[in-house]
Amino acid sequence: MMTNHGSRITQGTFSFLPDLSDEQITKQIQYCLKNGWALNVEFTDDPHPRNTYWEMWGIPMFDIKDAAAILYETNQCRKAYPSHYIRLTAFDSTRGTESVKLSFIVNRPKNEPGFRLVRQEVEGRHVRYTLQSYAADQPEGERYR
Amino acid sequence: MTEASENNIGIPARDAVAKPAPDDTPVDLEAAFRDSQVQEVLDKLDRELVGLKPVKTRIREIAALLLVDRLRRQLGLTTDTPTLHMSFTGNPGTGKTTVALRMAEILHRLGYVRQGHLVAVTRDDLVGQYIGHTAPKTKEVLKRAMGGVLFIDEAYYLYRPENERDYGQESIEILLQVMENNRDDLVVILAGYKDKMDRFFLSNPGMRSRIAHHLDFPDYAAEELMGIASLMLEQVQYRFSPQAEAAFQDYIRRRMRMPHFANARSIRNALDRARLRQANRLFARADGHLTKRDLMLLEPDDIVASRVFREGVPDEQRPDSAME
Numbered sequence: 001m002m003t004n005h006g007s008r009i010t011q012g013t014f015s016f017l018p019d020l021s022d023e024q025i026t027k028q029i030q031y032c033l034k035n036g037w038a039l040n041v042e043f044t045d046d047p048h049p050r051n052t053y054w055e056m057w058g059i060p061m062f063d064i065k066d067a068a069a070i071l072y073e074t075n076q077c078r079k080a081y082p083s084h085y086i087r088l089t090a091f092d093s094t095r096g097t098e099s100v101k102l103s104f105i106v107n108r109p110k111n112e113p114g115f116r117l118v119r120q121e122v123e124g125r126h127v128r129y130t131l132q133s134y135a136a137d138q139p140e141g142e143r144y145r
Numbered sequence: 146m147t148e149a150s151e152n153n154i155g156i157p158a159r160d161a162v163a164k165p166a167p168d169d170t171p172v173d174l175e176a177a178f179r180d181s182q183v184q185e186v187l188d189k190l191d192r193e194l195v196g197l198k199p200v201k202t203r204i205r206e207i208a209a210l211l212l213v214d215r216l217r218r219q220l221g222l223t224t225d226t227p228t229l230h231m232s233f234t235g236n237p238g239t240g241k242t243t244v245a246l247r248m249a250e251i252l253h254r255l256g257y258v259r260q261g262h263l264v265a266v267t268r269d270d271l272v273g274q275y276i277g278h279t280a281p282k283t284k285e286v287l288k289r290a291m292g293g294v295l296f297i298d299e300a301y302y303l304y305r306p307e308n309e310r311d312y313g314q315e316s317i318e319i320l321l322q323v324m325e326n327n328r329d330d331l332v333v334i335l336a337g338y339k340d341k342m343d344r345f346f347l348s349n350p351g352m353r354s355r356i357a358h359h360l361d362f363p364d365y366a367a368e369e370l371m372g373i374a375s376l377m378l379e380q381v382q383y384r385f386s387p388q389a390e391a392a393f394q395d396y397i398r399r400r401m402r403m404p405h406f407a408n409a410r411s412i413r414n415a416l417d418r419a420r421l422r423q424a425n426r427l428f429a430r431a432d433g434h435l436t437k438r439d440l441m442l443l444e445p446d447d448i449v450a451s452r453v454f455r456e457g458v459p460d461e462q463r464p465d466s467a468m469e
C-alpha cells in the first residue's frame with residue numbers, strides 16, 4: 001500500500017533504514033553533542049505527518065557532554081511508553097539557525113497499521129484527499145498495544 | 146520493532162572482549178603503560194602537588210589496576226567493569242578538589258570515562274525545595290556528569306536524619322541507582338571531612354558498599370606548606386626575598402595553630418594578601434625608582450604586617466582588615 005510502505009512510518013532521518021541499534025543511536029547523539037546541539041526526547045501515538053509537535057519527555061537537554069545521558073532519558077521514555085513513537089530531535093540554537101537540525105525515530109510500535117486515504121467528493125466532481133491514521137480511531141493512549 | 150542486533154551494521158561493541166589467547170601469550174605491560182600516557186599525568190601530579198604521599202601512591206595503584214584490567218580484557222579474560230567510585234576525606238584545603246580534577250584526567254586517559262570532565266556539586270545542586278523537585282534536579286546533574294566524574298563536596302549533608310521528610314534521601318536513592326546501573330557512564334567521588342563522612346557511611350551502607358576506593362588526605366606539615374607557597378608564587382612569577390622567606394616560615398608556624406586553618410587554601414589566601422601589601426608598599430615608596438625585580442619580590446614587611454603577628458588572629462577572620 002502506498003500509504004504504508006513496508007508497514008512502517010517513514011518520518012525523519014534514517015526512517016527508511018532498519019531500526020537503529022542503541023549503539024548506532026549513541027553515535028548519532030554524540031555527533032549532535034559534538035556540534036553543540038541540544039537534544040530532546042519526544043513521543044506520540046498520533047503519527048500523522050502533519051502532527052509536528054509531539055509530546056516532550058522532560059525539557060530539552062543542554063550542557064550534556066556524553067551520549068549516555070541522552071540514552072538514559074530515551075530509555076526512561078521507552079519504559080513509560082513502550083509502544084509509542086519516540087524520536088530524538090537535535091536543536092541548533094546558533095543565531096540565525098535556531099531550528100531542528102536532525103530528528104530521528106528511536107522507538108516505534110510493533111504493529112503500524114498506517115493510514116486510510118479518505119476521498120471526499122465536493123462540488124463539480126472535485127475530490128479532496130486526506131489521510132487518517134487507523135490507530136487514531138482509538139482514544140489517546142489506547143492506540144498501539 | 147526489529148531486534149537491535151540484526152541492525153548492527155558492523156560496529157564493534159565498545160571494549161569488545163577479544164578471543165581467548167593462549168596462556169603463554171607475551172604481555173608488554175611497559176608498552177601499555179607508555180601508550181596510555183598516564184605517566185605524564187602522574188608526573189604532573191608529582192610536580193604540581195607537594196606532599197600527599199599516601200594519595201599519590203593510591204592513585205598509582207589504581208592506575209596499575211586499570212591498566213592490568215585493560216590488558217586482561219584485550220586477551221579475552223573475564224573482567225567486570227571495575228567499580229571506581231571513590232571517597233576523598235580530609236580537612237579543608239588538603240587538595241581534594243584538585244586531585245579529583247586530576248583523577249578525571251587519569252581515568253580518561255585509561256579509557257574509563259569517555260569525556261574526562263569534572264562536575265563539582267554540593268547538596269544544593271542535588272536536592273530540591275519541594276515535593277517532585279529533587280528527582281529531576283539530581284538526574285539533571287547526573288546527566289551532565291555522564292562521560293566524566295561527579296564530585297560531591299560535603300556529601301554527608303545529603304543525609305539529614307533529624308528530619309525524616311528531608312528530600313536528601315530521595316537524592317541518595319537516585320545516586321545509588323545510577324552508581325550501580327551506569328557504572329560505565331560516570332565515576333562518583335564523594336568528599337568531605339573524615340569523621341562526618343564515616344558517620345554518613347555508617348547510616349548509608351548502600352553508599353559505602355558502592356565505593357571502591359577510600360583516599361585519606363593528611364594535613365600538611367609546615368615544610369610542605371612552605372613548598373606549596375613557593376610553588377604558588379612560582380606559578381604567578383613572584384618570589385620571596387630571603388628575609389621574607391624566613392618571615393613566611395614563621396607565619397606558617399603561627400597560622401597553623403590558629404582556628405580556621407585551611408591548609409593549602411590558607412597559604413593561598415596569605416599570599417594573595419601579601420601581594421596586596423606589596424603593591425601598596427610600592428606605591429607608597431617615595432623615590433619611584435622601580436625595577437622589574439621590585440615587582441616580583443615580596444619583602445618581610447609584606448608578611449609581618451599580618452594580624453597573625455600583631456594580634457595572633459588570622460586576617461581572614463575579618464575580611465575588611467586585609468589592608469591592615
Ligand SMILES: Nc1ncnc2c1ncn2[C@@H]1O[C@H](COP(=O)(O)OP(=O)(O)OP(=O)(O)O)[C@@H](O)[C@H]1O
Binds near residue numbers: 193196236240242376
Ligand atoms: N599539595 C598541594 N600542592 C600545591 N597546591 C595545593 C596542594 N594542595 C592544595 N593546593 C592548593 O590549595 C588550594 C585548595 O585546594 P583544594 O580546593 O583542592 O582543597 P579541598 O581539599 O578541596 O578543600 P575543601 O575541603 O575546603 O573544599 C588550591 O588552590 C590548590 O591548588
Ligand SMILES: [Mg+2]
Binds near residue numbers: 242298
Ligand atoms: Mg574542595
